[in-house]
Amino acid sequence: MAGDGSATTTAEPPPRHQVLLLRPFPFVSAYEEAFRSKFEPLKPSESNEPLHSFLITHAQSVKALICSAMKPLPAATLRCLPSLELVVTSSAGVDHIDLEECRSRGIVVANAGDSYSVDVADYAVGLLLDVLRKVSAGDRYVRGGLWAVKGNYPLGSKVGARRVGMVGLGSIGSEIAKRMEAFGCHISYNSKNRKPSVSYPYFSSVHELAIDSDVLIVCCALTEETYHLIARDVLLALGKNGVLINVGRGALVDEKELVQCLVRGEIGGAGLDVMEDEPNVPKELYELDNVVLSPHKAVFTNESFSNLHELILGNLEAYFSNKPLLSSVI
Template structure:
Protein backbone atom coordinates (compact mmCIF):
# COMPACT_ATOMS: atom_id res chain seq x y z
CA UNK A 1 0.00 0.00 0.00
CA UNK A 2 1.47 3.43 -0.92
CA UNK A 3 2.41 5.79 1.87
CA UNK A 4 0.27 8.89 2.27
CA UNK A 5 2.67 11.83 2.05
CA UNK A 6 0.00 14.54 2.10
CA UNK A 7 0.21 17.41 4.53
CA UNK A 8 -2.88 16.16 6.36
CA UNK A 9 -1.24 12.77 6.92
CA UNK A 10 1.89 14.26 8.48
CA UNK A 11 0.15 17.11 10.30
CA UNK A 12 0.82 17.59 13.97
CA UNK A 13 -2.64 17.16 15.49
CA UNK A 14 -1.90 18.93 18.76
CA UNK A 15 -3.70 22.23 19.29
CA UNK A 16 -2.20 25.27 17.60
CA UNK A 17 -1.83 28.21 19.97
CA UNK A 18 -0.95 31.83 19.31
CA UNK A 19 2.82 31.39 19.36
CA UNK A 20 2.51 28.81 16.56
CA UNK A 21 0.97 31.38 14.18
CA UNK A 22 3.10 34.15 12.69
CA UNK A 23 2.12 37.15 10.63
CA UNK A 24 4.62 37.85 7.86
CA UNK A 25 4.72 41.49 6.78
CA UNK A 26 1.80 43.93 6.67
CA UNK A 27 -1.59 42.36 6.00
CA UNK A 28 -5.14 43.60 5.53
CA UNK A 29 -6.32 45.52 8.66
CA UNK A 30 -9.24 43.15 9.29
CA UNK A 31 -6.91 40.15 9.10
CA UNK A 32 -4.30 41.87 11.28
CA UNK A 33 -6.91 42.67 13.94
CA UNK A 34 -8.21 39.09 14.00
CA UNK A 35 -4.69 37.68 14.20
CA UNK A 36 -3.97 39.85 17.21
CA UNK A 37 -7.28 39.67 19.06
CA UNK A 38 -8.70 36.26 18.12
CA UNK A 39 -5.52 34.23 17.61
CA UNK A 40 -2.88 36.13 19.61
CA UNK A 41 -0.40 35.49 16.82
CA UNK A 42 3.24 36.47 16.59
CA UNK A 43 4.47 39.20 14.24
CA UNK A 44 7.67 38.54 12.31
CA UNK A 45 10.08 41.48 12.55
CA UNK A 46 11.64 42.96 9.41
CA UNK A 47 14.80 41.33 8.10
CA UNK A 48 17.85 41.94 10.23
CA UNK A 49 19.14 41.30 13.72
CA UNK A 50 15.71 41.57 15.36
CA UNK A 51 14.30 38.92 13.03
CA UNK A 52 17.26 36.63 13.67
CA UNK A 53 16.70 36.87 17.42
CA UNK A 54 12.96 36.32 16.97
CA UNK A 55 13.53 33.17 14.92
CA UNK A 56 16.05 31.78 17.37
CA UNK A 57 13.30 31.91 19.99
CA UNK A 58 10.18 31.04 17.97
CA UNK A 59 11.11 29.26 14.73
CA UNK A 60 10.63 25.69 16.02
CA UNK A 61 7.16 26.47 17.39
CA UNK A 62 5.75 28.19 14.29
CA UNK A 63 3.32 26.00 12.35
CA UNK A 64 1.24 28.52 10.36
CA UNK A 65 2.33 31.65 8.48
CA UNK A 66 -0.18 34.29 7.38
CA UNK A 67 1.04 36.64 4.67
CA UNK A 68 0.02 38.80 1.72
CA UNK A 69 0.61 38.28 -1.98
CA UNK A 70 3.24 41.03 -1.91
CA UNK A 71 5.29 39.79 1.05
CA UNK A 72 5.15 36.03 1.28
CA UNK A 73 7.14 33.26 2.92
CA UNK A 74 10.25 33.36 0.76
CA UNK A 75 12.93 30.71 0.37
CA UNK A 76 15.13 31.88 3.24
CA UNK A 77 12.30 32.33 5.72
CA UNK A 78 10.63 29.02 4.89
CA UNK A 79 13.92 27.17 5.32
CA UNK A 80 14.20 28.63 8.83
CA UNK A 81 10.76 27.36 9.88
CA UNK A 82 11.33 23.58 10.26
CA UNK A 83 7.82 22.79 11.53
CA UNK A 84 5.81 25.02 9.21
CA UNK A 85 2.57 23.26 8.22
CA UNK A 86 0.57 25.81 6.19
CA UNK A 87 0.82 29.21 4.51
CA UNK A 88 -2.36 31.32 4.54
CA UNK A 89 -2.06 33.89 1.77
CA UNK A 90 -4.15 37.07 1.44
CA UNK A 91 -4.44 37.60 -2.32
CA UNK A 92 -4.80 35.49 -5.42
CA UNK A 93 -1.10 35.82 -6.31
CA UNK A 94 1.37 33.76 -4.28
CA UNK A 95 4.63 34.21 -6.18
CA UNK A 96 6.24 35.90 -3.16
CA UNK A 97 6.11 32.53 -1.39
CA UNK A 98 8.50 29.68 -2.26
CA UNK A 99 5.92 27.36 -3.83
CA UNK A 100 8.55 24.81 -4.87
CA UNK A 101 9.93 24.35 -1.37
CA UNK A 102 6.41 24.24 0.05
CA UNK A 103 5.50 21.45 -2.37
CA UNK A 104 8.63 19.48 -1.48
CA UNK A 105 7.79 19.76 2.21
CA UNK A 106 4.06 19.08 1.75
CA UNK A 107 3.17 22.53 3.07
CA UNK A 108 -0.22 23.58 1.64
CA UNK A 109 -0.82 27.18 0.59
CA UNK A 110 -4.17 28.92 0.38
CA UNK A 111 -5.09 32.03 -1.58
CA UNK A 112 -8.23 34.08 -2.20
CA UNK A 113 -9.43 33.25 -5.73
CA UNK A 114 -12.63 34.32 -7.49
CA UNK A 115 -13.67 37.04 -5.01
CA UNK A 116 -11.34 39.55 -6.67
CA UNK A 117 -11.90 38.49 -10.29
CA UNK A 118 -14.48 41.14 -11.14
CA UNK A 119 -12.62 44.09 -9.62
CA UNK A 120 -9.32 43.16 -11.28
CA UNK A 121 -11.10 42.70 -14.61
CA UNK A 122 -12.78 46.08 -14.14
CA UNK A 123 -9.37 47.63 -13.52
CA UNK A 124 -8.04 46.03 -16.71
CA UNK A 125 -10.95 47.52 -18.65
CA UNK A 126 -10.32 50.91 -17.09
CA UNK A 127 -6.65 50.75 -18.06
CA UNK A 128 -7.59 49.61 -21.56
CA UNK A 129 -9.88 52.61 -22.10
CA UNK A 130 -7.57 55.09 -20.36
CA UNK A 131 -4.55 53.96 -22.36
CA UNK A 132 -6.06 53.79 -25.83
CA UNK A 133 -8.15 56.94 -25.43
CA UNK A 134 -5.40 58.84 -23.54
CA UNK A 135 -7.92 59.71 -20.81
CA UNK A 136 -5.39 60.38 -18.04
CA UNK A 137 -3.29 62.61 -20.28
CA UNK A 138 -6.47 64.41 -21.34
CA UNK A 139 -7.44 64.98 -17.71
CA UNK A 140 -4.01 66.51 -17.04
CA UNK A 141 -4.47 68.62 -20.19
CA UNK A 142 -7.56 70.16 -18.62
CA UNK A 143 -6.13 70.52 -15.11
CA UNK A 144 -2.93 72.25 -16.17
CA UNK A 145 -4.88 74.85 -18.14
CA UNK A 146 -3.69 73.87 -21.60
CA UNK A 147 -7.21 73.37 -22.92
CA UNK A 148 -8.21 76.72 -21.43
CA UNK A 149 -5.51 78.38 -23.53
CA UNK A 150 -7.30 77.26 -26.68
CA UNK A 151 -5.15 74.25 -27.59
CA UNK A 152 -6.69 71.04 -28.90
CA UNK A 153 -5.89 67.70 -27.32
CA UNK A 154 -4.19 65.22 -29.71
CA UNK A 155 -6.32 62.50 -31.26
CA UNK A 156 -6.30 59.12 -29.50
CA UNK A 157 -7.04 55.53 -30.59
CA UNK A 158 -10.43 53.87 -30.94
CA UNK A 159 -11.02 51.30 -28.20
CA UNK A 160 -13.98 49.44 -29.69
CA UNK A 161 -13.59 46.68 -32.22
CA UNK A 162 -9.93 45.92 -31.55
CA UNK A 163 -8.20 42.57 -31.79
CA UNK A 164 -7.24 41.95 -28.18
CA UNK A 165 -4.83 39.28 -26.96
CA UNK A 166 -5.25 37.93 -23.44
CA UNK A 167 -2.02 36.46 -22.10
CA UNK A 168 -3.26 34.02 -19.46
CA UNK A 169 -6.87 32.96 -19.83
CA UNK A 170 -7.63 32.05 -16.23
CA UNK A 171 -10.57 33.36 -14.22
CA UNK A 172 -9.43 36.98 -14.52
CA UNK A 173 -8.41 36.66 -18.16
CA UNK A 174 -11.80 35.25 -19.08
CA UNK A 175 -13.59 38.01 -17.15
CA UNK A 176 -11.58 40.61 -19.07
CA UNK A 177 -12.44 38.91 -22.36
CA UNK A 178 -16.15 38.92 -21.52
CA UNK A 179 -16.08 42.66 -20.83
CA UNK A 180 -14.23 43.39 -24.05
CA UNK A 181 -16.68 41.36 -26.10
CA UNK A 182 -19.26 44.02 -25.19
CA UNK A 183 -16.99 46.52 -26.98
CA UNK A 184 -17.08 44.43 -30.13
CA UNK A 185 -13.51 43.25 -29.67
CA UNK A 186 -12.12 40.11 -31.30
CA UNK A 187 -10.53 38.01 -28.56
CA UNK A 188 -7.35 35.98 -28.97
CA UNK A 189 -5.37 34.26 -26.21
CA UNK A 190 -2.28 32.33 -25.21
CA UNK A 191 -2.30 29.97 -22.25
CA UNK A 192 -0.12 27.11 -21.04
CA UNK A 193 -2.63 24.87 -22.81
CA UNK A 194 -5.60 25.45 -25.05
CA UNK A 195 -8.84 25.96 -23.12
CA UNK A 196 -11.58 23.45 -23.97
CA UNK A 197 -14.92 24.96 -24.88
CA UNK A 198 -13.48 28.43 -25.55
CA UNK A 199 -14.32 30.04 -28.88
CA UNK A 200 -11.48 32.59 -28.77
CA UNK A 201 -8.52 32.16 -31.11
CA UNK A 202 -5.61 30.32 -29.49
CA UNK A 203 -1.94 31.13 -30.23
CA UNK A 204 1.01 28.94 -29.32
CA UNK A 205 3.24 31.64 -27.82
CA UNK A 206 3.16 35.14 -26.37
CA UNK A 207 5.01 36.45 -29.44
CA UNK A 208 2.48 34.92 -31.83
CA UNK A 209 -0.37 36.39 -29.76
CA UNK A 210 1.20 39.86 -29.80
CA UNK A 211 1.78 39.73 -33.55
CA UNK A 212 -1.85 38.83 -34.23
CA UNK A 213 -3.49 41.52 -32.08
CA UNK A 214 -3.72 45.27 -31.53
CA UNK A 215 -3.61 45.18 -27.73
CA UNK A 216 -1.84 42.67 -25.47
CA UNK A 217 -3.36 42.30 -22.00
CA UNK A 218 -1.19 40.46 -19.48
CA UNK A 219 -3.23 38.38 -17.02
CA UNK A 220 -0.77 35.51 -16.47
CA UNK A 221 0.16 34.24 -13.01
CA UNK A 222 3.45 35.49 -11.59
CA UNK A 223 6.38 33.37 -10.48
CA UNK A 224 9.62 32.01 -11.96
CA UNK A 225 7.89 30.24 -14.87
CA UNK A 226 6.42 33.48 -16.23
CA UNK A 227 9.30 35.85 -15.41
CA UNK A 228 9.95 38.21 -18.36
CA UNK A 229 7.46 36.27 -20.48
CA UNK A 230 6.80 39.58 -22.24
CA UNK A 231 10.35 40.40 -23.34
CA UNK A 232 11.85 42.57 -26.06
CA UNK A 233 10.86 40.13 -28.77
CA UNK A 234 7.21 40.06 -27.68
CA UNK A 235 7.15 43.86 -27.40
CA UNK A 236 8.50 44.15 -30.93
CA UNK A 237 5.52 42.05 -32.05
CA UNK A 238 3.13 44.39 -30.22
CA UNK A 239 4.34 46.96 -32.72
CA UNK A 240 4.37 50.71 -33.10
CA UNK A 241 0.56 50.92 -33.27
CA UNK A 242 -0.01 48.38 -30.48
CA UNK A 243 -0.60 48.68 -26.75
CA UNK A 244 0.31 46.68 -23.65
CA UNK A 245 -1.87 46.40 -20.53
CA UNK A 246 -0.51 44.62 -17.42
CA UNK A 247 -2.71 43.79 -14.42
CA UNK A 248 -0.88 40.54 -13.56
CA UNK A 249 2.57 40.88 -11.96
CA UNK A 250 5.41 43.23 -12.78
CA UNK A 251 7.75 40.27 -13.10
CA UNK A 252 5.87 38.95 -16.16
CA UNK A 253 7.09 41.91 -18.25
CA UNK A 254 10.76 42.77 -18.85
CA UNK A 255 10.50 46.28 -17.41
CA UNK A 256 13.73 47.58 -18.95
CA UNK A 257 12.62 46.37 -22.37
CA UNK A 258 9.22 48.01 -21.86
CA UNK A 259 10.79 51.35 -20.93
CA UNK A 260 12.98 51.15 -24.05
CA UNK A 261 9.98 50.33 -26.24
CA UNK A 262 7.92 53.23 -24.87
CA UNK A 263 10.77 55.74 -25.06
CA UNK A 264 11.57 54.84 -28.65
CA UNK A 265 8.06 54.51 -30.04
CA UNK A 266 8.40 50.75 -30.55
CA UNK A 267 4.90 50.41 -29.05
CA UNK A 268 2.17 53.05 -28.93
CA UNK A 269 1.52 52.97 -25.21
CA UNK A 270 1.01 50.96 -22.04
CA UNK A 271 -1.29 50.76 -19.04
CA UNK A 272 0.34 49.34 -15.90
CA UNK A 273 -1.09 48.42 -12.51
CA UNK A 274 1.98 46.40 -11.50
CA UNK A 275 5.74 46.90 -11.53
CA UNK A 276 8.90 44.86 -11.06
CA UNK A 277 9.98 46.38 -7.72
CA UNK A 278 6.88 47.81 -6.12
CA UNK A 279 6.32 50.44 -4.90
CA UNK A 280 9.29 51.74 -6.90
CA UNK A 281 8.36 52.88 -10.41
CA UNK A 282 11.18 53.61 -12.87
CA UNK A 283 11.73 57.35 -13.24
CA UNK A 284 11.71 56.90 -16.99
CA UNK A 285 8.08 55.72 -16.87
CA UNK A 286 7.04 58.70 -14.74
CA UNK A 287 8.31 61.02 -17.42
CA UNK A 288 6.32 59.46 -20.27
CA UNK A 289 2.87 60.59 -21.37
CA UNK A 290 2.09 57.42 -23.34
CA UNK A 291 1.80 55.23 -20.25
CA UNK A 292 -0.93 55.08 -17.58
CA UNK A 293 0.41 54.21 -14.12
CA UNK A 294 -1.66 52.81 -11.24
CA UNK A 295 -0.52 51.81 -7.70
CA UNK A 296 -1.39 48.09 -7.90
CA UNK A 297 -5.04 48.71 -7.08
CA UNK A 298 -6.58 45.90 -9.13
CA UNK A 299 -8.61 44.44 -6.27
CA UNK A 300 -8.73 47.68 -4.30
CA UNK A 301 -12.39 48.10 -3.45
CA UNK A 302 -14.05 47.98 -0.04
CA UNK A 303 -16.22 45.06 -1.10
CA UNK A 304 -13.49 42.89 -2.55
CA UNK A 305 -10.99 43.46 0.25
CA UNK A 306 -13.67 42.52 2.79
CA UNK A 307 -14.35 39.29 0.86
CA UNK A 308 -10.62 38.54 0.66
CA UNK A 309 -10.18 39.10 4.40
CA UNK A 310 -13.11 36.80 5.18
CA UNK A 311 -11.69 34.06 2.94
CA UNK A 312 -8.23 34.39 4.49
CA UNK A 313 -9.64 33.99 7.99
CA UNK A 314 -11.90 31.13 6.86
CA UNK A 315 -8.78 29.30 5.65
CA UNK A 316 -7.02 29.89 8.95
CA UNK A 317 -9.98 28.76 11.06
CA UNK A 318 -10.47 25.69 8.88
CA UNK A 319 -6.85 24.64 9.25
CA UNK A 320 -6.97 25.12 13.00
CA UNK A 321 -10.14 23.01 13.15
CA UNK A 322 -9.20 20.00 11.06
CA UNK A 323 -6.06 20.65 9.01
CA UNK A 324 -7.90 21.50 5.78
CA UNK A 325 -7.87 24.67 3.69
CA UNK A 326 -10.99 26.13 2.10
CA UNK A 327 -9.17 27.38 -1.01
CA UNK A 328 -5.90 25.47 -1.33
CA UNK A 329 -3.62 26.07 -4.30
CA UNK A 330 -3.46 22.81 -6.20
Protein backbone atom coordinates in the same frame (compact mmCIF):
# COMPACT_ATOMS: atom_id res chain seq x y z
CA MET B 1 -39.48 33.74 29.25
CA ALA B 2 -38.51 30.14 29.87
CA GLY B 3 -34.79 29.56 30.03
CA ASP B 4 -33.92 33.24 30.57
CA GLY B 5 -30.71 33.56 32.55
CA SER B 6 -29.96 29.85 32.49
CA ALA B 7 -28.29 30.14 29.06
CA THR B 8 -25.38 32.23 30.37
CA THR B 9 -22.85 29.44 30.94
CA THR B 10 -19.18 30.44 30.73
CA ALA B 11 -17.69 28.71 27.71
CA GLU B 12 -14.01 27.69 27.84
CA PRO B 13 -12.19 30.05 25.44
CA PRO B 14 -10.75 28.04 22.55
CA PRO B 15 -6.94 27.86 22.35
CA ARG B 16 -5.53 30.68 20.23
CA HIS B 17 -2.92 29.58 17.73
CA GLN B 18 -0.13 32.00 16.97
CA VAL B 19 -0.17 33.44 13.46
CA LEU B 20 2.85 35.30 12.17
CA LEU B 21 1.99 38.40 10.14
CA LEU B 22 4.99 39.01 7.93
CA ARG B 23 3.71 42.47 7.02
CA PRO B 24 1.22 44.83 8.64
CA PHE B 25 -1.88 43.71 6.74
CA PRO B 26 -4.54 46.36 6.39
CA PHE B 27 -7.30 43.76 6.25
CA VAL B 28 -6.08 42.24 9.51
CA SER B 29 -5.78 45.65 11.19
CA ALA B 30 -9.28 46.61 10.08
CA TYR B 31 -10.70 43.49 11.67
CA GLU B 32 -8.12 43.18 14.45
CA GLU B 33 -10.66 42.36 17.14
CA ALA B 34 -12.28 39.56 15.15
CA PHE B 35 -8.85 38.19 14.34
CA ARG B 36 -7.60 38.35 17.92
CA SER B 37 -10.68 36.53 19.21
CA LYS B 38 -9.49 33.45 17.34
CA PHE B 39 -5.72 33.81 16.82
CA GLU B 40 -2.75 35.45 18.46
CA PRO B 41 -1.13 37.72 15.88
CA LEU B 42 2.66 37.98 15.97
CA LYS B 43 3.77 41.20 14.36
CA PRO B 44 7.48 41.63 13.68
CA SER B 45 6.66 45.10 12.32
CA GLU B 46 5.62 46.20 15.80
CA SER B 47 8.60 44.62 17.53
CA ASN B 48 11.94 46.27 18.30
CA GLU B 49 13.70 43.04 17.39
CA PRO B 50 15.13 42.69 13.89
CA LEU B 51 13.04 40.29 11.76
CA HIS B 52 15.55 37.44 11.85
CA SER B 53 15.84 37.56 15.62
CA PHE B 54 12.04 37.91 15.96
CA LEU B 55 11.59 34.76 13.86
CA ILE B 56 14.14 32.85 15.98
CA THR B 57 12.31 33.89 19.17
CA HIS B 58 9.02 32.42 17.89
CA ALA B 59 10.54 29.64 15.80
CA GLN B 60 9.23 26.73 17.83
CA SER B 61 5.64 27.92 18.26
CA VAL B 62 4.67 29.42 14.90
CA LYS B 63 2.63 26.97 12.87
CA ALA B 64 0.99 29.46 10.52
CA LEU B 65 1.88 32.71 8.80
CA ILE B 66 0.20 35.22 6.54
CA CYS B 67 2.17 36.82 3.76
CA SER B 68 1.45 38.92 0.67
CA ALA B 69 2.72 39.24 -2.88
CA MET B 70 4.43 42.48 -1.92
CA LYS B 71 7.33 40.66 -0.25
CA PRO B 72 9.10 37.39 -1.12
CA LEU B 73 8.85 34.42 1.22
CA PRO B 74 12.15 32.70 0.44
CA ALA B 75 13.51 29.40 1.72
CA ALA B 76 15.78 31.33 4.11
CA THR B 77 12.77 32.76 5.96
CA LEU B 78 10.89 29.46 5.90
CA ARG B 79 13.95 27.71 7.39
CA CYS B 80 13.84 30.03 10.40
CA LEU B 81 10.43 28.51 11.21
CA PRO B 82 10.85 24.76 11.73
CA SER B 83 7.32 24.34 13.15
CA LEU B 84 5.61 26.08 10.22
CA GLU B 85 2.76 24.05 8.70
CA LEU B 86 0.60 26.62 6.90
CA VAL B 87 1.26 29.63 4.69
CA VAL B 88 -1.71 31.83 3.81
CA THR B 89 -1.08 34.49 1.20
CA SER B 90 -3.41 37.41 0.69
CA SER B 91 -2.71 37.29 -3.06
CA ALA B 92 -4.05 35.19 -5.91
CA GLY B 93 -0.50 34.62 -7.20
CA VAL B 94 1.97 32.52 -5.21
CA ASP B 95 5.19 33.22 -7.13
CA HIS B 96 6.61 35.16 -4.16
CA ILE B 97 6.58 31.97 -2.07
CA ASP B 98 9.33 29.32 -2.36
CA LEU B 99 6.85 26.54 -3.13
CA GLU B 100 9.67 24.00 -3.56
CA GLU B 101 10.73 24.51 0.04
CA CYS B 102 7.08 24.32 1.18
CA ARG B 103 6.51 21.11 -0.75
CA SER B 104 9.63 19.43 0.57
CA ARG B 105 8.60 20.25 4.13
CA GLY B 106 4.92 19.45 3.70
CA ILE B 107 3.91 23.05 4.41
CA VAL B 108 0.47 23.70 2.90
CA VAL B 109 -0.28 26.94 1.11
CA ALA B 110 -3.58 28.78 0.70
CA ASN B 111 -4.13 31.81 -1.52
CA ALA B 112 -6.85 34.39 -2.15
CA GLY B 113 -8.63 32.05 -4.56
CA ASP B 114 -10.20 33.51 -7.67
CA SER B 115 -12.91 35.51 -5.97
CA TYR B 116 -11.05 38.71 -6.86
CA SER B 117 -10.95 38.01 -10.59
CA VAL B 118 -13.73 40.47 -11.34
CA ASP B 119 -11.92 43.30 -9.57
CA VAL B 120 -8.75 42.62 -11.57
CA ALA B 121 -10.79 42.35 -14.77
CA ASP B 122 -12.57 45.66 -14.12
CA TYR B 123 -9.23 47.33 -13.44
CA ALA B 124 -7.58 45.89 -16.56
CA VAL B 125 -10.41 47.33 -18.66
CA GLY B 126 -10.03 50.64 -16.80
CA LEU B 127 -6.31 50.72 -17.64
CA LEU B 128 -6.99 49.89 -21.30
CA LEU B 129 -9.68 52.57 -21.66
CA ASP B 130 -7.33 55.00 -19.94
CA VAL B 131 -4.39 54.30 -22.27
CA LEU B 132 -6.49 54.31 -25.46
CA ARG B 133 -8.62 57.33 -24.57
CA LYS B 134 -5.94 59.22 -22.57
CA VAL B 135 -8.07 59.63 -19.44
CA SER B 136 -5.27 60.09 -16.87
CA ALA B 137 -3.24 62.21 -19.26
CA GLY B 138 -6.29 64.40 -19.91
CA ASP B 139 -6.89 64.76 -16.18
CA ARG B 140 -3.23 65.80 -15.74
CA TYR B 141 -3.68 68.34 -18.54
CA VAL B 142 -6.73 69.91 -16.92
CA ARG B 143 -5.25 69.91 -13.40
CA GLY B 144 -2.11 71.52 -14.81
CA GLY B 145 -4.32 74.43 -15.92
CA LEU B 146 -3.44 73.78 -19.57
CA TRP B 147 -6.94 73.39 -21.03
CA ALA B 148 -7.73 77.11 -20.87
CA VAL B 149 -4.21 78.04 -21.99
CA LYS B 150 -3.31 75.52 -24.68
CA GLY B 151 -6.74 74.41 -25.92
CA ASN B 152 -7.82 70.95 -26.97
CA TYR B 153 -5.95 67.90 -25.77
CA PRO B 154 -4.86 65.35 -28.41
CA LEU B 155 -7.53 62.78 -29.23
CA GLY B 156 -7.36 59.18 -28.09
CA SER B 157 -7.94 56.02 -30.08
CA LYS B 158 -11.16 54.14 -30.68
CA VAL B 159 -11.77 51.12 -28.44
CA GLY B 160 -14.24 49.21 -30.60
CA ALA B 161 -13.12 46.69 -33.22
CA ARG B 162 -9.67 46.40 -31.55
CA ARG B 163 -8.12 42.97 -31.60
CA VAL B 164 -7.50 42.16 -27.96
CA GLY B 165 -5.04 39.34 -27.30
CA MET B 166 -5.39 37.76 -23.88
CA VAL B 167 -2.14 36.38 -22.47
CA GLY B 168 -3.75 33.96 -20.08
CA LEU B 169 -7.43 33.06 -20.14
CA GLY B 170 -8.10 31.86 -16.62
CA SER B 171 -10.82 33.32 -14.44
CA ILE B 172 -9.40 36.84 -14.75
CA GLY B 173 -8.79 36.65 -18.50
CA SER B 174 -12.29 35.32 -19.13
CA GLU B 175 -13.86 38.18 -17.19
CA ILE B 176 -11.79 40.71 -19.12
CA ALA B 177 -12.75 39.11 -22.45
CA LYS B 178 -16.45 39.25 -21.53
CA ARG B 179 -16.18 42.97 -20.82
CA MET B 180 -14.16 43.80 -23.95
CA GLU B 181 -16.70 42.01 -26.13
CA ALA B 182 -19.31 44.51 -24.92
CA PHE B 183 -17.08 47.25 -26.37
CA GLY B 184 -17.11 45.49 -29.74
CA CYS B 185 -13.54 44.16 -29.49
CA HIS B 186 -12.35 40.91 -31.05
CA ILE B 187 -10.80 38.48 -28.57
CA SER B 188 -8.11 35.86 -29.09
CA TYR B 189 -5.83 34.25 -26.55
CA ASN B 190 -2.62 32.50 -25.68
CA SER B 191 -2.30 30.02 -22.85
CA LYS B 192 -0.32 26.88 -22.11
CA ASN B 193 -3.08 24.77 -23.64
CA ARG B 194 -6.05 25.42 -25.88
CA LYS B 195 -9.29 25.60 -23.88
CA PRO B 196 -11.85 23.29 -25.48
CA SER B 197 -14.83 25.19 -24.04
CA VAL B 198 -13.72 28.54 -25.51
CA SER B 199 -14.50 29.69 -29.04
CA TYR B 200 -11.98 32.56 -29.22
CA PRO B 201 -9.08 31.96 -31.64
CA TYR B 202 -6.13 30.30 -29.86
CA PHE B 203 -2.44 31.06 -30.43
CA SER B 204 0.09 28.66 -28.96
CA SER B 205 2.78 31.33 -29.36
CA VAL B 206 2.49 34.70 -27.64
CA HIS B 207 4.58 36.18 -30.48
CA GLU B 208 2.01 35.03 -33.03
CA LEU B 209 -0.76 36.40 -30.80
CA ALA B 210 1.03 39.78 -30.66
CA ILE B 211 1.30 39.91 -34.49
CA ASP B 212 -2.47 39.44 -34.67
CA SER B 213 -3.39 41.88 -31.85
CA ASP B 214 -3.78 45.62 -31.30
CA VAL B 215 -3.75 45.13 -27.53
CA LEU B 216 -2.12 42.50 -25.32
CA ILE B 217 -3.56 42.00 -21.83
CA VAL B 218 -1.21 40.04 -19.60
CA CYS B 219 -3.04 38.16 -16.85
CA CYS B 220 -1.37 34.75 -16.57
CA ALA B 221 0.47 33.32 -13.57
CA LEU B 222 4.17 34.00 -13.15
CA THR B 223 6.11 30.73 -13.32
CA GLU B 224 9.57 29.77 -14.52
CA GLU B 225 8.08 29.27 -18.01
CA THR B 226 6.31 32.63 -18.12
CA TYR B 227 9.18 34.74 -16.73
CA HIS B 228 9.81 37.54 -19.27
CA LEU B 229 7.22 35.97 -21.56
CA ILE B 230 6.64 39.43 -23.02
CA ALA B 231 10.11 39.87 -24.47
CA ARG B 232 11.39 42.37 -27.02
CA ASP B 233 10.25 40.32 -30.03
CA VAL B 234 6.69 40.17 -28.66
CA LEU B 235 6.64 43.94 -28.08
CA LEU B 236 7.93 44.63 -31.59
CA ALA B 237 5.30 42.26 -32.99
CA LEU B 238 2.65 44.23 -31.08
CA GLY B 239 3.96 47.24 -32.95
CA LYS B 240 4.02 50.99 -32.71
CA ASN B 241 0.27 51.39 -32.31
CA GLY B 242 -0.02 48.40 -29.98
CA VAL B 243 -0.92 48.68 -26.31
CA LEU B 244 0.30 46.43 -23.50
CA ILE B 245 -1.73 46.01 -20.31
CA ASN B 246 -0.16 44.10 -17.40
CA VAL B 247 -2.29 43.13 -14.41
CA GLY B 248 -0.39 39.87 -13.79
CA ARG B 249 3.11 40.21 -12.37
CA GLY B 250 5.89 42.61 -13.28
CA ALA B 251 8.33 39.86 -14.22
CA LEU B 252 6.00 38.49 -16.91
CA VAL B 253 7.34 41.40 -18.98
CA ASP B 254 10.97 42.19 -19.73
CA GLU B 255 10.65 45.62 -18.18
CA LYS B 256 13.94 47.00 -19.47
CA GLU B 257 12.90 46.18 -23.03
CA LEU B 258 9.39 47.52 -22.43
CA VAL B 259 10.76 50.85 -21.21
CA GLN B 260 13.02 51.06 -24.25
CA CYS B 261 10.14 50.24 -26.62
CA LEU B 262 7.96 52.90 -24.99
CA VAL B 263 10.67 55.56 -24.98
CA ARG B 264 11.49 54.87 -28.65
CA GLY B 265 7.85 54.70 -29.70
CA GLU B 266 8.21 51.08 -30.78
CA ILE B 267 4.93 50.31 -29.05
CA GLY B 268 1.98 52.65 -28.69
CA GLY B 269 1.37 52.65 -24.97
CA ALA B 270 1.06 50.66 -21.76
CA GLY B 271 -1.06 50.33 -18.65
CA LEU B 272 0.95 48.77 -15.84
CA ASP B 273 -0.45 47.74 -12.48
CA VAL B 274 2.67 45.71 -11.69
CA MET B 275 6.40 46.30 -12.03
CA GLU B 276 9.42 44.02 -11.88
CA ASP B 277 10.95 45.70 -8.84
CA GLU B 278 7.89 47.03 -7.04
CA PRO B 279 7.42 49.62 -5.67
CA ASN B 280 10.29 50.96 -7.76
CA VAL B 281 9.24 52.23 -11.16
CA PRO B 282 11.66 53.11 -13.98
CA LYS B 283 11.83 56.90 -13.95
CA GLU B 284 11.70 57.10 -17.76
CA LEU B 285 8.03 56.11 -17.56
CA TYR B 286 7.13 59.18 -15.47
CA GLU B 287 7.62 61.37 -18.53
CA LEU B 288 5.38 59.39 -20.87
CA ASP B 289 1.76 60.39 -21.44
CA ASN B 290 0.97 57.13 -23.25
CA VAL B 291 1.64 55.13 -20.09
CA VAL B 292 -0.69 54.68 -17.11
CA LEU B 293 1.10 53.68 -13.92
CA SER B 294 -0.70 51.97 -11.07
CA PRO B 295 0.53 50.94 -7.61
CA HIS B 296 -0.44 47.23 -7.77
CA LYS B 297 -4.04 47.65 -6.76
CA ALA B 298 -6.05 45.94 -9.47
CA VAL B 299 -6.79 42.99 -7.26
CA PHE B 300 -8.68 44.66 -4.42
CA THR B 301 -11.51 46.98 -3.72
CA ASN B 302 -12.92 48.10 -0.40
CA GLU B 303 -15.76 45.67 -0.92
CA SER B 304 -13.37 42.73 -1.45
CA PHE B 305 -11.60 43.66 1.72
CA SER B 306 -13.90 42.02 4.23
CA ASN B 307 -14.30 39.03 1.91
CA LEU B 308 -10.55 38.54 1.92
CA HIS B 309 -10.39 38.85 5.67
CA GLU B 310 -13.05 36.15 5.96
CA LEU B 311 -11.21 33.89 3.51
CA ILE B 312 -7.94 34.26 5.42
CA LEU B 313 -9.65 33.59 8.75
CA GLY B 314 -11.56 30.71 7.15
CA ASN B 315 -8.36 29.08 5.88
CA LEU B 316 -6.71 29.38 9.30
CA GLU B 317 -9.75 27.99 11.10
CA ALA B 318 -10.12 25.14 8.60
CA TYR B 319 -6.50 24.16 9.00
CA PHE B 320 -6.56 24.12 12.78
CA SER B 321 -9.84 22.16 12.76
CA ASN B 322 -8.38 19.56 10.40
CA LYS B 323 -10.78 20.57 7.66
CA PRO B 324 -9.89 21.12 3.99
CA LEU B 325 -8.52 24.58 3.18
CA LEU B 326 -10.96 26.92 1.44
CA SER B 327 -8.44 27.90 -1.25
CA SER B 328 -5.60 25.44 -1.27
CA VAL B 329 -2.61 25.85 -3.61
CA ILE B 330 -0.42 22.94 -2.42
